Amino acid sequence: MRRTDYEGGALVSGIRRRDFIILLSGVTAAVRPLVARAQQPAMPVVSFVSIRTHETSVRIAGAFRKGLNEAGYVEGQNVTLEYHWLDGRYDRLPSLIADLVHRRVAVIATPGTTPAALAAKAATTTIPIVFGVGEDPVKLGLVTSLARPGGNATGVNFFASEIVAKRLAFLHELVPKAVRIAVLVNPANAATAEATLRDIPVAARAIGLQILVLNGGD
Numbered sequence: 001m002r003r004t005d006y007e008g009g010a011l012v013s014g015i016r017r018r019d020f021i022i023l024l025s026g027v028t029a030a031v032r033p034l035v036a037r038a039q040q041p042a043m044p045v046v047s048f049v050s051i052r053t054h055e056t057s058v059r060i061a062g063a064f065r066k067g068l069n070e071a072g073y074v075e076g077q078n079v080t081l082e083y084h085w086l087d088g089r090y091d092r093l094p095s096l097i098a099d100l101v102h103r104r105v106a107v108i109a110t111p112g113t114t115p116a117a118l119a120a121k122a123a124t125t126t127i128p129i130v131f132g133v134g135e136d137p138v139k140l141g142l143v144t145s146l147a148r149p150g151g152n153a154t155g156v157n158f159f160a161s162e163i164v165a166k167r168l169a170f171l172h173e174l175v176p177k178a179v180r181i182a183v184l185v186n187p188a189n190a191a192t193a194e195a196t197l198r199d200i201p202v203a204a205r206a207i208g209l210q211i212l213v214l215n216g217g218d
Contacts, residue, residue: 044106047082049116054085060111090188093119121153131155135195165203172207181209184216
């Protein structure tokens with residue numbers, strides 16, 4: 001029968017007190033690195049939000065990663081990238097942006113997605129937002145001015161409204177006998193639809209074209 005001792009208020013059965021301390025020390029040494037790793041801060045999360053499908057956004061996502069790499073951020077090494085493809089479902093934007101804000105991601109990137117930029121701007125004043133829009137970001141309320149954006153949003157303007165007249169002129173050259181041209185808009189993409197309906201009629205009248213507006217959304 002093994003001896004059982006009661007030493008120092010602790011019951012030690014089958015092993016010596018010295019052996020028990022050595023065993024405990026070994027476990028502590030093994031656990032300490034795991035605890036240290038668990039306490040290390042997680043990598044910052046950059047959320048890439050696109051209203052398009054993954055298939056149609058591969059090139060944009062690739063360019064986005066390349067830009068991050070050039071700035072010293074490598075996916076999986078010092079930054080975590082999240083890709084959110086909404087497949088044209090504008091109705092999913094509010095809940096998605098709310099979740100990103102709730103999780104306090106490091107950056108919300110919305111290249112080429114004006115509604116996402118507006119939703120993010122409305123949802124947070126602290127998380128940085130990087131946008132790419134076709135309309136004037138000052139008129140959209142995303143920034144204070146082009147020279148000094150201010151706030152938590154910055155990005156690029158594709159000046160899409162400025163090239164509306166040029167697009168119509170090219171189309172008129174292709175079909176010079178056409179007098180009426182159909183324009184498709186997506187009501188779910190309110191910002192772009194409003195800008196299109198505001199700018200295209202003016203450009204069309206300047207070259208003698210009539211515009212027929214059709215809803216192209218779901």
